[in-house]
Amino acid sequence: MxxxxxxxxxxxxxxxxxxxxxxxxxxxxxxxxxxxxxxxEGPVSTKESSCHSSDDAAVASTEEAGFQVKGYTFxxxxxxxxxxxxxxxxxxxxxxxxxxxxxxxxxxxxxxxxxxxxxxxxxxxxxxxxxxxxxxxxxxxxxxxxxxxxxxxxxxxxxxxxxxxxxxxxxxxELFPVPVLRASPSAELQEGSPVTLSCQTKLSPQRSATRLLFSFYKDGKTVRNRNLSSEFQIPMASVEHSGSYWCEAATEDSQVWKHSPPLEVKVQGPSSSSAPPTLNPASQKSAAQETSSTESPRPVPPLATPTAEPPVFSPPDPHLYHQMGILLKHMQDVRVLLGYLVIELRDLSSRLKSETTQPPAQ
Missing domain, CATH: 2.60.40.10 (Immunoglobulins)
Known part of the structure; x- marks a missing residue:
């Protein structure tokens, strides 16, 4: 109304x-x-009111925050x-x-x-x-x-x-957006390298005085809890530091808290290039020829089985592993069938032998 x-x-x-x-x-x-x-609230200076600033000096610059006119603050x-x-x-x-x-x-x-x-x-x-x-x-x-x-x-x-x-x-x-976890210099690094995880978010300018506390987690476990620093440093990363990380930003009273999407950190072990190189058969043959040419003639010994370290195989493909299992099963079935065939041939051979040794009928 x-x-x-x-x-x-x-x-x-x-x-x-x-x-x-x-x-x-x-x-x-x-x-x-x-x-x-x-x-x-706060210092206000006008000519007609008694709500004056504690410092009646002129405003230093009109570019400061707030609404300002020369000689006045609003x-x-x-x-x-x-x-x-x-x-x-x-x-x-x-x-x-x-x-x-x-x-x-x-x-x-x-x-x-x-x-x-x-x-x-x-x-x-x-x-x-x-x-x-x-x-x-x-x-x-x-x-x-x-x-x-x-x-x-x-x-x-x-x-x-x-x-x-x-x-x-x-x-x-929104007080602050959902944080984003970033790794510097990279989320994929070699063992022994440093890495810094940064939980990045930003408070609203109108609430810039609010303090945020940051927590970091790895594979569901807390690695650092409620700290003013938004960074978590690992001076020398090892393979054990690999895992899924995420961070959480929260106000001091825990009334507002938000966590970042997960970030996968991968720390690789020593590079495979540091292992001693394995010579291929052609290079081994040329090396053997060079060695024999410098020695006195003697009978060439038979080729020995290579005694080098067994090669390192990568994990088998699950599909290939399944196919190999089926092939082995077929080979076992063929082996059983061959056993039956050998028995039949043996019986047939014994019957033929007995027939040839019997005297002819009168």
């Missing part, structure tokens, strides 16, 4: 560090006038909304971030008593009706963003009918 009454006058009172705003309401004019206090602006509704919903005036508390107040004209107060988010009730005029969330997340409003029923001396406040948009801003 909106009223078309116009307010004839405003009264503004300035006092040290406080700015009071009040509406001068004539008799018989009904509007949702609610007395609020706007507080001037606070960040905010919007003051005056409503003529019977019921309004008061939300946060400052930007709200992840981890902050959120308090919403359902305010009535001249704070008249309300019953059956209900709060809504995006049109859905957040609870059953009740007498509580405040709705709060201790720790907000981005999912709590939306349009909120409230409804209630006035008791005497109010209108005595259900009233609904206009919706208020609440946007929960």
């Amino acid at each position: 909106k009223l078309g009454c116009e307010l004839p006058a405003w009264a503004l009172y300035l006092s040290p560090a406080l700015l009071w705003a009040a509406q001068m309401i004539p008799d018989g004019c009904q509007a949702a006038a609610i007395m609020d206090i706007v507080q001037c 606070s960040e602006p905010f919007h003051l909304i005056v409503s003529y509704d019977w019921l309004i919903l008061q939300g946060p005036s400052a930007p709200i971030f992840e981890g902050d508390p959120l308090v919403l107040r359902c305010r009535a004209w001249q704070d008249w008593p309300l019953t059956q107060v209900t709060f809504y988010q995006d049109g859905s009730a957040l609870g059953p009706p009740g007498p509580n005029r405040e709705f709060s969330i201790a720790v907000v997340q981005e999912v709590n963003s939306g349009h909120y409003h409230c409804s209630g029923i006035f008791r005497s001396p109010g209108p005595g009918s259900p009233e609904t406040a206009s919706p208020v948009a609440v946007t929960v801003q």
Whole structure:
């Protein structure tokens, strides 16, 4: 229910560090006038107010942060909304971030008593009706963003009918993005090399004073817990340092915490090029010829079986390994069949031999 009454006058009172705003309401004019206090926080310097800076020197540079004019310093602006509704919903005036508390107040004209107060988010009730005029969330997340409003029923001396406040948009801003874990100089390195893991994220400029604590994990186990440094250094990496790493960034009160996607770190052992080279048969033959030409003629000994170290094989291909198993099974079956064939041939040979040795029939 909106009223078309116009307010004839405003009264503004300035006092040290406080700015009071009040509406001068004539008799018989009904509007949702609610007395609020706007507080001037920090050093503010104007010619007409007594809220002066402790240092009245001129501003050194107009390029500094904030709203500045030569000789003056002003606070960040905010919007003051005056409503003529019977019921309004008061939300946060400052930007709200992840981890902050959120308090919403359902305010009535001249704070008249309300019953059956209900709060809504995006049109859905957040609870059953009740007498509580405040709705709060201790720790907000981005999912709590939306349009909120409230409804209630006035008791005497109010209108005595259900009233609904206009919706208020609440946007929960991201305090810091999901961190990303990076390895420097690389996530693939040789044994004995140094590596630095960096948990990279950035706080919102409006909350740059917030402190973050960083934790590092490897294969589900903590390798460093809640430290101000966003880097984890390994001076000399070994094969045991290989694994899946991820990091976590969290506020000091642990109200907001986010972890990075995993990063696979691979540390390789000594390079295979350091092993003694194995000569191929052609080079071995030429080396043997050169050795025999420098010695006195003698009988050439038979070629010996190579006694070099057995070659190192890579793990067999699972598919090839399966095929080899089938081939061995077939060879065993053929062996059994050959055994049966040898027995049959032996029996046939013995029968033929007995027939040839019998005397001819008379």
